[in-house]
Amino acid sequence: MAEEVRLPFCTIVSLHRSSLWYHVCKSCERVLPELRNSGGKHFTSMENGEECHHCLGNLLKNGIGSSRKRVYRLLLSVATEDKVMVVVAFDRAARVLMGCSADDFYKFVSHDPSVVELAGKLLEGHMVDIVLKHPKSGHAQHMRATSILPLSCNFQPVFQTIEKAYAKISNNICLVGSSLMH
Numbered sequence: 001m002a003e004e005v006r007l008p009f010c011t012i013v014s015l016h017r018s019s020l021w022y023h024v025c026k027s028c029e030r031v032l033p034e035l036r037n038s039g040g041k042h043f044t045s046m047e048n049g050e051e052c053h054h055c056l057g058n059l060l061k062n063g064i065g066s067s068r069k070r071v072y073r074l075l076l077s078v079a080t081e082d083k084v085m086v087v088v089a090f091d092r093a094a095r096v097l098m099g100c101s102a103d104d105f106y107k108f109v110s111h112d113p114s115v116v117e118l119a120g121k122l123l124e125g126h127m128v129d130i131v132l133k134h135p136k137s138g139h140a141q142h143m144r145a146t147s148i149l150p151l152s153c154n155f156q157p158v159f160q161t162i163e164k165a166y167a168k169i170s171n172n173i174c175l176v177g178s179s180l181m182h
């Protein structure tokens with residue numbers, strides 16, 4: 001019996017940098033093993049490495065390339081009025097905070113790893129209404145957030161803020177560039 005607990009007023013204390021996403025098969029959404037990362041250098045070049053065994057036949061037949069996608073698995077520390085606890089937010093709940101798919105977020109991170117730090121900073125301190133479920137598996141450590149709703153009407157998903165910041169930076173570079181030309 002998975003009983004739900006609602007915490008209507010809690011505060012995001014931190015986003016754990018250790019867990020952001022995992023890989024699933026694009027067609028059947030089965031969890032796929034993490035790719036081996038040889039020192040971080042060839043991370044992107046190995047993305048088409050290990051495909052889903054269940055869908056491999058169809059993939060080859062249809063000539064589809066990469067069959068993996070990232071989905072979020074965020075670990076968040078949240079504070080209620082009397083304690084701080086760690087909860088896990090999977091894709092649906094996490095997207096409300098992040099504002100984009102985990103693959104799109106990864107594109108930013110692969111370009112600039114400090115984006116992870118920035119995402120944490122942007123989320124910290126926000127008041128949220130969280131619905132929690134006890135994990136299905138007895139081995140799971142953390143309560144699972146099935147819904148996370150930011151309470152402030154000023155809340156902006158991480159992706160929107162980061163995108164704007166990047167647009168500003170690239171505009172400035174254009175301005176600097178054009179002023180150098182004249």
Ligand SMILES: [Zn+2]
Pocket residue numbers: 025026027028029030052053054055056
């Ligand atoms: Zn599959």
